[in-house]
Amino acid sequence: MKRQYDAIVIGSGVGGCCIAALLAYSGRRVLLMEKRAYLGGRFSTVDRDGFLCATGGLAIQTGGCVEQVCQAVGIPSGVHPSQKVATWLAGKIYDHKEGGTTRIIRDVAISDDEAESVLGALKRARGWCPPSNDISFKDWLSHYTKNEKIHGVFQATISSLLTVNSHELPAGEYFKVMEHNAPITFGFIEGGSIRLWEKMADLVKQAGGDVITGASAKGVNVEDFKVTGVNLRYQQENHTVHAPIVVSNMGPAATAKLVPKEFVDEGFTHQLKKITPTAIMWLHFSSPELLMEYSALAVGCSRRVNMIDVPSFEADGVAPPGQHLYTVGGAPLNSLEPDDIKAEFAALMEDLRDIYPDFDKRTQVLTKTCYRGEWPGFRTISGSRPGHRTTIRNLYNVGDGAGPPGFEGSMGAAKSALMVAEDVQRFSPM
Numbered sequence: 114m115k116r117q118y119d120a121i122v123i124g125s126g127v128g129g130c131c132i133a134a135l136l137a138y139s140g141r142r143v144l145l146m147e148k149r150a151y152l153g154g155r156f157s158t159v160d161r162d163g164f165l166c167a168t169g170g171l172a173i174q175t176g177g178c179v180e181q182v183c184q185a186v187g188i189p190s191g192v193h194p195s196q197k198v199a200t201w202l203a204g205k206i207y208d209h210k211e212g213g214t215t216r217i218i219r220d221v222a223i224s225d226d227e228a229e230s231v232l233g234a235l236k237r238a239r240g241w242c243p244p245s246n247d248i249s250f251k252d253w254l255s256h257y258t259k260n261e262k263i264h265g266v267f268q269a270t271i272s273s274l275l276t277v278n279s280h281e282l283p284a285g286e287y288f289k290v291m292e293h294n295a296p297i298t299f300g301f302i303e304g305g306s307i308r309l310w311e312k313m314a315d316l317v318k319q320a321g322g323d324v325i326t327g328a329s330a331k332g333v334n335v336e337d338f339k340v341t342g343v344n345l346r347y348q349q350e351n352h353t354v355h356a357p358i359v360v361s362n363m364g365p366a367a368t369a370k371l372v373p374k375e376f377v378d379e380g381f382t383h384q385l386k387k388i389t390p391t392a393i394m395w396l397h398f399s400s401p402e403l404l405m406e407y408s409a410l411a412v413g414c415s416r417r418v419n420m421i422d423v424p425s426f427e428a429d430g431v432a433p434p435g436q437h438l439y440t441v442g443g444a445p446l447n448s449l450e451p452d453d454i455k456a457e458f459a460a461l462m463e464d465l466r467d468i469y470p471d472f473d474k475r476t477q478v479l480t481k482t483c484y485r486g487e488w489p490g491f492r493t494i495s496g497s498r499p500g501h502r503t504t505i506r507n508l509y510n511v512g513d514g515a516g517p518p519g520f521e522g523s524m525g526a527a528k529s530a531l532m533v534a535e536d537v538q539r540f541s542p543m
């Protein structure tokens with residue numbers, strides 16, 4: 114590690130790795146520092162007896178912002194598009210090859226009039242006037258239908274994509290995501306997500322920078338409202354490293370805590386107070402037999418489960434030979450302040466027994482985690498992000514707490530990196 118770099122990136126999540134690669138590709142010597150032992154944050158993989166389990170996200174939007182970053186820096190993303198996708202709704206499977214949301218709504222509606230009323234409302238909201246954020250998506254939809262299966266379709270999409278229940282999502286946010294990203298298709302990274310972050314770290318090193326793990330930022334140094342560097346703890350010693358650009362991937366609230374108070378104005382503090390992390394239940398299980406012919410299943414009209422991915426079905430190298438790896442997502446009843454996690458997981462297990470007969474006999478549960486608080490589903494609920502700039506010149510935030518409206522999860526994290534790279538090019542040209 115040197116004392117001076119062109120830029121320092123704190124944290125190696127999706128946003129941190131993407132901006133480090135973009136800055137390195139533009140010729141800057143970058144220090145990418147990560148407090149954990151591995152790269153990728155909430156979008157990485159850890160080995161559990163040969164199964165590459167996700168530390169959080171695993172589905173990347175194909176052609177989306179992460180792949181745009183890969184293209185910009187000239188590395189292959191390794192994303193294998195998910196081909197076999199279906200929705201499980203109250204016990205029935207709808208293969209997406211035969212049509213997605215529109216087809217399912219028509220199938221489950223009690224009459225043609227009901228289907229047309231819902232589809233017409235969706236079309237108007239997307240093409241003419243989106244609903245207000247003052248009501249929830251569920252309240253908005255309830256104006257057009259009380260049909261539980263139609264609600265189940267949207268609960269599945271919203272809770273798996275946006276990590277909150279449809280009764281918690283500000284209605285307008287759903288349409289912002291659709292405006293920027295529909296139709297959304299996903300894929301998994303061959304060999305596990307960590308492979309992509311390692312490729313980005315290699316770019317940093319090839320450009321003369323350094324990548325260090327086990328290094329924790331303790332303070333961000335500022336003079337005259339301009340960032341000057343970072344104080345960090347590495348290998349049991351304190352270091353001060355200088356750089357004219359600092360990008361934080363810790364989340365906007367954690368970043369602000371490392372900055373001397375006088376440089377964070379009241380308006381920004383007010384924005385930070387709106388940050389509300391979301392919670393996800395996450396479970397991995399394995400099975401020697403393939404339990405379904407799909408690599409991704411959206412799940413609706415269940416107790417808690419909202420999606421099941423089978424990365425081993427499409428991506429190589431994520432499970433031992435002869436075994437399959439499954440990733441299950443679930444939304445707690447209250448995904449903003451989850452309560453009684455044990456009971457929440459008990460409900461999730463009941464769903465799995467409904468979806469797969471003899472689940473307990475045929476599978477082995479590998480991990481069970483409820484992500485929340487400082488290691489959340491999303492850093493903040495859609496509609497409450499403060500953006501990528503801060504009140505301090507050349508101090509930026511990247512990550513899912515810093516993307517623009519309509520860009521969520523890994524796509525928001527990568528989008529924030531693309532926006533920071535544009536700002537750096539504009540305000541700090543080489």
Ligand SMILES: Cc1cc2nc3c(=O)[nH]c(=O)nc-3n(C[C@H](O)[C@H](O)[C@H](O)COP(=O)(O)OP(=O)(O)OC[C@H]3O[C@@H](n4cnc5c(N)ncnc54)[C@H](O)[C@@H]3O)c2cc1C
Nearest residue numbers: 124126127128148154155169170171172330512513522523
């Ligand atoms: C269970 C789960 C499933 C998900 N599924 C999907 C999905 O399938 N698709 C999708 O797009 N999104 C998904 N998401 C959301 C997605 O994982 C996140 O939006 C994305 O990973 C956030 O990346 P980030 O850039 O904000 O960085 P983070 O992952 O938050 O990483 C920040 C990094 O900074 C490090 N750090 C923090 N403080 C310091 C410090 N002081 N010094 C040094 N380093 C520090 C942390 O250790 C961490 O590695 C999921 C999330 C979870 C939890």
